[in-house]
Amino acid sequence: MRVEVQNLSFSYDYRPVLRNVSLSLESGDFLVVVGNNGSGKSTLIKCILGINRVPDKKIYLDGMEINEFRKWLRIGYVPQKLDDFNYEFPITVNEIMHVSRYSKMRDEEKLALFDRMGILELQNENINTLSGGQLQRVFIARAMVNHPDLLILDEPTAGIDSESEAKFYRIVNDLNDEGVTIILISHDLKPGKSNFNRIMRLTDGRAKTMAASEYFEKGVD
Amino acid sequence: MELDPLVLMGFIRALIERQFMQYALITGVLVGLLAPMIGSFVVIKRLSLIADTLSHFSLAGLSIGIFLLNILRLPIGDPLYVGMMFAVIGALLIEALRSYYKNYKEISMPIVISLGTALSALFISLAGGFNTEIYNYLFGSILTVGRNFVYIIAITTFVIFVLIIIFYKRIVIISFDERYARLLGIRVGVFQFFSTIILGVVVSLSIETVGVLLVSSLMIIPVAAAMKIGNSFKTTLLIAILFSEVSVILGLWLSYSFGFPSGATIVLFNILILLLVIIVKKIFTSPHAEEATTFESEVQPE
Numbered sequence A: 001m002r003v004e005v006q007n008l009s010f011s012y013d014y015r016p017v018l019r020n021v022s023l024s025l026e027s028g029d030f031l032v033v034v035g036n037n038g039s040g041k042s043t044l045i046k047c048i049l050g051i052n053r054v055p056d057k058k059i060y061l062d063g064m065e066i067n068e069f070r071k072w073l074r075i076g077y078v079p080q081k082l083d084d085f086n087y088e089f090p091i092t093v094n095e096i097m098h099v100s101r102y103s104k105m106r107d108e109e110k111l112a113l114f115d116r117m118g119i120l121e122l123q124n125e126n127i128n129t130l131s132g133g134q135l136q137r138v139f140i141a142r143a144m145v146n147h148p149d150l151l152i153l154d155e156p157t158a159g160i161d162s163e164s165e166a167k168f169y170r171i172v173n174d175l176n177d178e179g180v181t182i183i184l185i186s187h188d189l190k191p192g193k194s195n196f197n198r199i200m201r202l203t204d205g206r207a208k209t210m211a212a213s214e215y216f217e218k219g220v221d
Numbered sequence B: 001m002e003l004d005p006l007v008l009m010g011f012i013r014a015l016i017e018r019q020f021m022q023y024a025l026i027t028g029v030l031v032g033l034l035a036p037m038i039g040s041f042v043v044i045k046r047l048s049l050i051a052d053t054l055s056h057f058s059l060a061g062l063s064i065g066i067f068l069l070n071i072l073r074l075p076i077g078d079p080l081y082v083g084m085m086f087a088v089i090g091a092l093l094i095e096a097l098r099s100y101y102k103n104y105k106e107i108s109m110p111i112v113i114s115l116g117t118a119l120s121a122l123f124i125s126l127a128g129g130f131n132t133e134i135y136n137y138l139f140g141s142i143l144t145v146g147r148n149f150v151y152i153i154a155i156t157t158f159v160i161f162v163l164i165i166i167f168y169k170r171i172v173i174i175s176f177d178e179r180y181a182r183l184l185g186i187r188v189g190v191f192q193f194f195s196t197i198i199l200g201v202v203v204s205l206s207i208e209t210v211g212v213l214l215v216s217s218l219m220i221i222p223v224a225a226a227m228k229i230g231n232s233f234k235t236t237l238l239i240a241i242l243f244s245e246v247s248v249i250l251g252l253w254l255s256y257s258f259g260f261p262s263g264a265t266i267v268l269f270n271i272l273i274l275l276l277v278i279i280v281k282k283i284f285t286s287p288h289a290e291e292a293t294t295f296e297s298e299v300q301p302e
């Protein structure tokens, strides 16, 4: 999916968080967003996801103005904090997938996805019995259940062990190879982990974007 | 239970021979199904206050109905209709206040509950003060429901059943993770609006069974017990309905046999089941119990 952000400024209750941010991603791009705490990373992706309302003609998804955009199933999202959902709710991993799925997926496909995410044996577990890392993988699988063309991940590897992390990057890289556009917020830029080709640094709501090759040659800042 | 078997026989004979008992049974079974079914979404959404709020608001409608019927002699049929209307109005008021107080949504409940209670007190006094009718609305009187009521509740149950089956996935995802439901493009606001109204209707119908003061327990306690046992949402829901139906039938039996208020007996059976579940669960998950079994299996020779 193509993503186009044009001179976007955004404030929460008059407090400016994003200042004149622009971004242009082609289908199949892999963007990593970095920046200090509070620099506006999560805010930017919430704008792209339609969680934060933005004025007309600021964001385009596949050429469609965001306030007209309706095909939200084509975007997968893993939020930064996983405590947003209702812990009291008795529900299994399988049920979460079932109620989140609104496009066709055959049973074998579903099981393959579970297997890929390493949650096959957690299928019938109650959500409350999962560890943080397991929960993370469940939510990544949920983000992929509707075959998204754009996957947005907000610090998805925070708090998961290095083995799961390596597995996770392999999956994201594979998806990107299959043509899924990726936006990944992450502090971890070591080459060889994620195959990003673009990088954006946010400083106090101002964005600076460059190609990954340029970043590794000259560094940023 | 150490009761004379004849009492049980009497109850069964009454069920076969007496029409009012058949109405009571049908009503009980349908409310026993509806309340936990709706409740499994309510408890979970931390909205248990809504049920209490709507039942108190519905009581205002019921007292206004009694006033119109008994004092002004208006041919409104049954105060129940005014009660239902008020439950729906209460639901709309909650929704309106929730969108007005965006950052303090729950404040809408105390406001609506106060209005409902105040109106109830006012119209109960205007309608001639406390009487059996009011007592029945407060504590339930399943043994006095009429044919019309049975029709209304049967139709309501059917409609709600169909709605839940059609929108099952959407309702569950909204209850589990509202934010994600929005991201999936589900119109959460519309669903919440209609579910509050449906809740209002179910609450006002449940008042006949257990009364204003106990409606919320009917929705919450079986679910609370089931949550301790169920793993998935589906099993929790089924167990909650089972607990609820058992309580309704046992409650109805005691209520008929000894003249106890039906609401009280039904709710007390629900609480008894909850206690049993908690105790049984404690015994089976206590660390000592586990130790004992491992120890046993270790000393056991092949």
Ligand SMILES: Nc1ncnc2c1ncn2[C@@H]1O[C@H](COP(=O)(O)OP(=O)(O)OP(=O)(O)O)[C@@H](O)[C@H]1O
Residues within 6 Å of the ligand: A012, A017, A035, A036, A037, A038, A039, A040, A041, A042, A043, A044, A080
């Ligand atoms: N819903 C909100 N209402 C008001 N202010 C907010 C809201 N969400 C974020 N902010 C503020 O906006 C600023 C940017 O927050 P944001 O979450 O986008 O930062 P971030 O770059 O994702 O930080 P982190 O690395 O900690 O995740 C912060 O100062 C934060 O306090």
Ligand SMILES: [Mg+2]
Residues within 6 Å of the ligand: A041, A042, A043, A080, A154
């Ligand atoms: Mg953030």
